[in-house]
Amino acid sequence: STFSLFNSLIQVLALLIFGNFILYVSITVFINIVQNIYIARKADSMYPFINEKVSESIAKDEKKEILKNCYAIFLYKINDVILKATDNIVLSSFIGLSIVGIYSNYLLIVSTFKMFLDKIYDGVKDSIGNLHASADPGQVYLIFKVINFFTACIFGLASVGTFVVANEFISVWIGDKFVLSQLFALLIAIELYIMGLQKFLSTFRTSMGLFQQAKYRPVIGSILNVIFSIILVQYWDISGVIMGTILASLLTYMWYDPFIIYKHVFKKSAKEYYITNIEYVMVMFLAGGLSFFLSKLIIRSGVGYVIVATIISIIVTFGIIFVLYRKTKEFKYIMNIVKKYTYKLKSRFL
Template sequence: MRVKNSLINISAGLGNQVIITLLSFFSRTVFIYSLGIEYLGLNGLLTNVLGMLTLVEAGFGASIMYSLYKPVADNDQKKISALMNLYKRVYLVIAFVVLALGLLLLPFLSFIIKDINIENVTLIYLIFLLNTVLPYLYVHNSSFLNVCQKNYIVTGFYTVSAIISTLLKILILHYTQNYLLFLGIESVITFVTSVSLALVVNRMYPFLKSKSSQRIDKDTSDHIIKNVKAIILQNIGVFLIFGTDNIIISSFVSVAAVGLYSNYHMLIEIFRTFTYQIFNNLYHSVGNLVANERKEKVYQIFKVTMFLNFWLYSFFSIIMFILIEPFISLWIGSEYLLGTGVLIVLIILFYERGMRNSITTVKTTAGIFHEDRFAPLIQACINLFFSILLVKHLGLIGVFIGTLISTVLVPFWTTPYLVYRRFFKISIWKYYKSYTFFTLIAIAAFFLTYTLSSFIKADTFLMLALKGIVCFIVPNALYIILFRKSEEYIYLSNILKGLFYKLSRKIKGNVKNSQISQRLDV
């Protein structure tokens, strides 16, 4: 059942991502040509600034979701109801706190946003703030569906929402070039989607509507409080690591540079989100696995997910390094390029962060929050020090080198250590042995693919597509040849074979029923 739910959720997620990706390219193109690079930079900068406010939430959601895995697995409706009522109350308070803090930031906008020729910046900020606050009022509904491994329902709602929102925003940009209206439509669509999803959840799980008289037991509440404290520290660190790039670029380079980087960021996030559709849906399956199975079983599945992690992130890293620059040149022009050096560092960051997905999933679903609560803060201090130091001497690339240095010095070591020594209770060097082996294979695949694809000059979209076909075939063919006899490959291929077998039987059954129906009609 866990595998079936994961496959359904992954299929829904990938389908959603294909649709959103196509729409986002069209929307970004219209945005750039309608409003220009400054608006694009402002969009990215305000997203980062308001990202600071989400630190108010840090810890509550993840901790309560972790506490839900066991009662959901046991179908303990009273405890589920008690936890969900707590979840709802906490997020209502968080919404008001985020709103208040957002309003307090207003006087400081001029210190963050400099040298920009855009009107109504304050009003734009307030709409961004509203779009940040609204989801908190209903987030507990989608989170509960995720814990129940029904992510596909959430995905379906947000796919429809994104399609409607993006199409309306494209029309607004094309016909009015009104940025305020562009932002306002997102507020309306977000509210309608959240309310609709809440109604569906209440219909599916009517017991959630009742106010539970059961109090959360002391062990559970103490564990939640302990985890919340740890996750708050972690999330503050995570924001200072990943959420301050645009602020540093805006302060030390320019808002326009934020706009240029945002194109690279968007393309990289598209690939990252594709992989997240797989691993985020596996996340809740692993949580269910941790709650019900022995550690040996969890370790076996972890090795499979790490192998899948390597395959996807190395494959996407190769594609991005070879195709991003020619794609941007053809899409919006070579003047929007940042340079190969910046791209190399961004791809290394993408690969390293992605390769930690499987180990981080086990860490989070096993409830390991407290032990490394200070690690992200230490990483954040290292990141800010080196990013600010290097941006003064190297420019834009210095910001990302600073992030890379902090990543290699802290989470690259701490996360595997905690999972292997505290949870699996086996030697950590098994992890680094696998990691090194996979990375060497990835480097070999890159050089082979880069060499073969270099014979194709991507000066048109057709030639870019041909180059892309080479990038698709070469690394995947190499991986199949090298890993076809490994346990992890066989495990994944058996799942896919079983899925295709069931799908083919269903198609044949539908065809047969259709033929019988036609005969009866005759």
Template sequence: MQKSRLYYSMMNSSISTIVFFLKLVMQFVVRTYFIRVLGVAYLGINGLFSNVLSLLSLAELGVGTSIVYSMYKPIANNDQSEIQALMVLYKKAYHYIGFAVAIIGLALIPFLHFFSDDLSSKEGFVWYYLLFLGNSVLSYFFTYKRSLLIANQRSYLVNINDFIFLLISNIFQIYLLLHYGSFTLYLLVQLVFTLLGNFSISYKVDKDYKFLKKAESKKLGKDKIKEIKKNVVGNMSSKIGGVIVMGTDSILISSFVGLAAVGYYSNYTMIINNVQNLCKQVTNSITASIGNYIVTADKKQSLELFKRHLFVNYTMIYFATLILVSVLNPFIVWWIGEKYILPSLTVTLIIINLVVQMFRNTNFVFIDSFGLYWIQRWKSVIEATINLVVSLILLAIFNLGINGVLLGTIASSFGYVMWIEAYYIFKYGLKEKLTVYIIQIIKYILLLCISIAVVFYSQTFFEFNGFAGLILKTLIACCIGLFIYIITFCKSNEFLYVKNLLIRIIKR
């Protein structure tokens, strides 16, 4: 059994990392052709409708996580009848969700023009929206089957399947963009291959788990259903704020600034989201056993584990920020041209927002490990309220545009939610004073600011151009950053832990 877990762990982590980088390359290639052929206005529509559909996905929040969690025990016990009963329940749940998203999505059509004045000038925008909606709705009728593979430690099969169909669809999309320049064909290809990819996963699950097709399945007990409902509510309440905060950004920008601004902004968010996801891959790879460890660890050991995870997370934040500060705008210029860059203040706010969200990665892991979803159920409501109120004030009264939306997100994340999450962890999980966390964060932020200033100043002595310039800027940022980092942390317990961790990884 141990060998099997190790095998699946290696397969999942290695394949997900490879697929991540391949998808990253594909994203940039497709986005480049999209901008050159269709322009920034259609990029804005793409970003806006993606955000609208992400808000509609609120109906699903909590269900997917609860599916995977509920299946661990019956899979371990090879209880096929309970697995089948859970799959029947989740099939019904996802079908209801799919119909609900379709109905709500269709009901929004008469109000689409309120999201942006520019939409009305784009002929066929309702048709584009329907294609987006169809792509989203169809996925709900197959997602529950993916959950069985994920719960069974076979998520690498899902990753491979999705990548193959994404690659083929991207090739078709680029071909159709170059020969026909049609946004409709671009979206149709996306919808068709989403459907084919889901059919493929469904076929794989039906083939490997034939017991799912038994005529009858046992009924789940009341206690089990009650447990699932509580998990769904807990997960939903903890995630709803994040979806609203991130999902409304493009809607607010399109409403108050315009579709073109959404297009410019979406180029930056694509880069930022990939940086954040890459850092999550690194930090998540060392947190798989935290939940089990905390159950048996004493208070001192749990706090030490938290500090170590925070330090590893900060290391990712530190170097990612130094690189982004150095090359984000120059990269946009090299990639798609100078007319697509945003002002320095806006880029600074984008990076600050990234830093705040990445600091929260440690909070997410320990909230999950301690099972604090129910305790923090009202957090997301307050988070979403602060974000929307501040953003609307800065947009409507002060006319700050994209900066207003970013400041609203930073106000809710750094002004409230980052600290309340830490408070719950330290009070109910670690049972320590929050001042330990506050002092650590202040130290980390001060060092980051000093390092940014030194890197930024040092680069004023050099002339950088083109792709070679991007590489040189990145190397300078990393070398100076590494020097300051080692001087500051070389004697700390957390640094020694990271050093030993890297040595073990390299030996493997």
């Protein structure tokens, strides 16, 4: 958004001119306040009925339901914050603050991918809810599978790119001393892929109005993350912390959200979902391994490697996806959308 771009620009300028981290953080707080004021005034002007007084009161049962849903959402939000902070706390406690700085460089790459891709899911959230209210269950199920396939493809590509390119990118960017092991790059890539699936499942679940059914799952996930991270960091250092996060996600988010969605929305077993997504993961491991091998075969290091490896990752990942899935309903559905938008763009500019 405009505010996000403006925030980033001001933060960069503040660091370059003043070099003050407190000012850097304060800018985000100030920009968020300004953004909220702008949104509130814009909403008041576009929807003046918001400020109209209503004589009717909400029924007790309805009010109780709203409060329950708000409580469930609160648990999700607060645990997201805790989950993000846990890794840094464990790292700084067991390894030291310096490793947190190195970890942040990799996290910046992952966060950039995630921030861009999250916009897609935030944009379709309302459309999914409307689809659930108006379409037949079969159509809703098809759209679920299409978005799941799309998520696997896009976050799969991002994960393959992260695994293949991240270490060399860090080396070119800030130097070899900030580069971690290839195992760590693999774990960061897996974590990014899991984040993508979690975002998709969370978006679909909330669009279906399923708030309370999994409200304690984030709490359990945070507790498991702390336990696993503390245990594994003592054996695998920073890689152990990422392993802990991955394990906590697999034991909570990654199996329970599909279970809830299939049970309450599709009225069927989630077995098909689990099998399909295990297959997608295996395909992405194949794409990652092949891309890494071919990239190292052509060029070993430097800026050239970053460019060549990025191109190879895209070609190999999408090439494997095309060969394996070009005849599926999900692939054809996405290609039809691409063709429609391509035709519209041609009509507008040609």
